[in-house]
Amino acid sequence: MYPVTPTHTEELLKIIQDSAETSDKLPDTTAIQKMIDKHDGEREQMLEGVAYYLNQADIKKRIRYFYKHGVKVVDTDKPNNRISHNWHKLLVQQKVQYLLGKPITFNAEDEKFLEVVNDFIDEDFDDCMQELLKNASNKGKEWLHPFVDEEGNFDYLRIPAEEVIPVYDSTKKRSLLYAIRYYDIKNIDDEITRKVELYTDEQIFYYVEYNGSLIQDFDYKNNPESHFYDKQGNGYGWGKVPMIEFKNNEEGVSDLIFYKDLIDAYNGNISNNANTFDEMQDIIYELINYSGEDLAEFMTNLRHYKAVAVGEGGGFNMKTAEIPMDSSNTHLDRLEENIYRFGQGVNNNPDKVGNSPTNVAIKNLYSLLDLKANEAERKFRPALHAFFWFLTEYLKMTGQGEYNHTLLQMTFNRSRMTNEFEQVQMANQSTDLSRETRIANHPWIDDVEAELKRIEAEETEYRNSMPPLTEIEPEADGDEDEPKRD
Template sequence: MYPVTPTHTEELLKIIHDSAETSDKLPDTTALQKMIDKHAGERDEMLEGVAYYLNQADIKKRIRYFYKHGVKVVDTDKPNNRISHNWHKLLVQQKVQYLLGKPITFNAEEERFLEVVNDFIDEDFDDCMQELLKNASNKGKEWLHPFVDEEGNFDYLRIPAEEVIPVYDSTKKRSLLYAIRYYDVKNIDDEITRKVELYTDEQIFYYVEHEGSLIQDFDYKNNPESHFYDTKGEGYGWGKVPLIEFKNNEEGVSDLIFYKDLIDAYNGNISNNANTFDEMQDIIYELINYSGEDLAEFMTNLRHYKAVAVGEGGGFNMKTAEIPMDSSNTHLDRLEENIYRFGQGVNNNPDKVGNSPTNVAIKNLYSLLDLKANEAERKFRPALHAFFWFFTEYLKMTGQGEYDPTLLQMTFNRSRMTNELEQVQMANQSTDLSRETRIANHPWVDDVEAELKRIEAEEEDYRNNMPPLTDIEPETDGEEDEPKRD
């Protein structure tokens, strides 16, 4: 049971005031709650991109209605096809695999620094980069949290953007003053509890929602918690808020907003056509001077007796619905073309690509995807430098050396379809270029350094297996040379 006096809010405010130099700039629990409530709209927009990526487009929610006595009623009898086409996932995956399908290559003039970085970068890091770009494309941004684990090792954690509320300095520096993370957890009784974390440049404060208010979370032994601890158990802070924003573009918005209307129109047209096809199986009867009382009687007589009674000059005609397929297909083709255009993707339709396109044609085919990838790369570079700032700080405080993270060079190795024959021929003909440059542009080479080492090993092995020159006997005409005379 929680204590009555002092209140948890008062206790927490006192802890914040006494433990942080920047406490006068931090929000109280009431302000935190207001910021979280205000963030709900932005959160919904982010999750819309995730929903479309998982093929849960708006068409899935469509309901058909009809009016009965002037009242709008849900129609459960009419066909209601809700066909969703996953264009958004296709375009996002194109972008992710194009920009980060191959691992980022790091380089540095200081060999020891490069060695430490390459030892740290592994498949998990490459996978994390892809997840960051995928989620940033869906939501507009994603967050990475660097930290030191309980064993004293440097590590990182991806935090969903819909859980983070950043507060930046209003100056041009755009430094992060603090950040709020909120998320819901479910206990064994399926009860939902709201957790809130406040990240500052020195500490992390933990809150929990109790009876509609935020209070200190007593599940944590230390609250506020330092960013990391030394071997003696003394806590320290990074001096920066340990959350890094990976933006999708300058506006920090999802790719979906640029073509959502086109996807919805495509899904709507396909679903309407499917409804019409289903309804075509039902024949429409045009009644003339029908002598019965209601339509139910007409259908019963037609079903059971194969006949109906009509008045003088009466009868009935059968009609079916028709779809203008040519107009429908033309409209769908235009929508598909615009989805690729405004989604800045690559339409790999053989009619567009051809059987053996030249590299010039391929470059033109990828031009829009290049623009989109350039924007994402431009945002990811400073974010990665910010991440490696924390990494180099960790190296410095653990005695592994002092390095400048801004000197770390990054190369995003894009995955593009090429005409390999044309590329190999151009490389072989470029004899005025260095071997390394020609190898780097060879379509079969992924790791230039590894390939150069293999070539060097083969040449060394060839030289070692060559017989010594002294063992090679001179060629003769078959006759022994006469001895020299004095």
């Protein structure tokens, strides 16, 4: 059954339709401003994931209050520990380094195409992939913008998801119709100016906010501007919107939403315990038949005279607060276990892993992280293919060759803890497998081709160091002149 309420895409298309001034259905400035206003709520949710990654959890905002004459007042005297534990960053980093800690390996039957791709893929690209996954894990998605720079070279730029509003069509293909990017800049006087860019399949339109409305940005010589230009100054468009969405999962949501409540509960319990420990230093006095008029007089007499006046049968008792540590520790252990479980991470506590776990036990330990990494990889693969479409189009337009980006194969080399002794032993015993397969599964080998070349060089050097074999003449079977016997 289809949902009764309109989807996000349908809402954006309705805004464009209601505000359109031109026949080509391009959103006008009114529609763009409405979409930006609507995007603010989603933007706040994205930035919440970033805040938790930077250890700025909700506990950091906690304020303690008390009531005075029925009025809620901020309590500045009580201890207010706000201890934040960075579980979210730990889980995100586990995921990023597990899936992309090692560079993605590319392969293709067309050796020339593979050579071009490998020349383009460098350390900056590997770093960009990690940043895309980190930010997609925090925000639910991140964007990559392919472009041709002023020198005519193909390049790319990561754009924060909180700055991008995508508008897809309503078909099953979900083709990107437009992409709106908006961001704020400061001038030398610390005045904030909002810039807005509208990306279509052929051009880029630039706007700036002025007196609450969007107007054409005259800082650009060409507005609208083509996606790129040739040496003669002729402008061209890609034929596609040059913005690629890298989603974290099918829903496009942050990992944080699946365990935020658990992190908040953990931070709250630890902070409350710390408050109690601080308050334990303050003794609570239980007064019995105190003859004074108010508590201030009692504390003054106790501090200055070390004595207080009480009535008949009076006195006072001193009490301190106590924390049920066993119950508190049990509750925190349960929270920690659930954070790892619902965060789909790996708890590397020695009590969980053991001293020498087998590879079967390690595989089970990584099972939840595998599920989470599989979902991210499933979304990153089509995004990367979309990126390499732009690269192959650039190569074709610049006369550097025509290649099919769909034939490019990608291997995500996951980083997993292994029992190296067990893995080496299995490789040595698998004599029915090829040498290349055994080398590829050896824990010490990162580059199979390089290792095969080293082995071949060592074997060649060994053969050359051996003395040449001398030919030995065969012994005669007998005297040829000896008569034969019957």
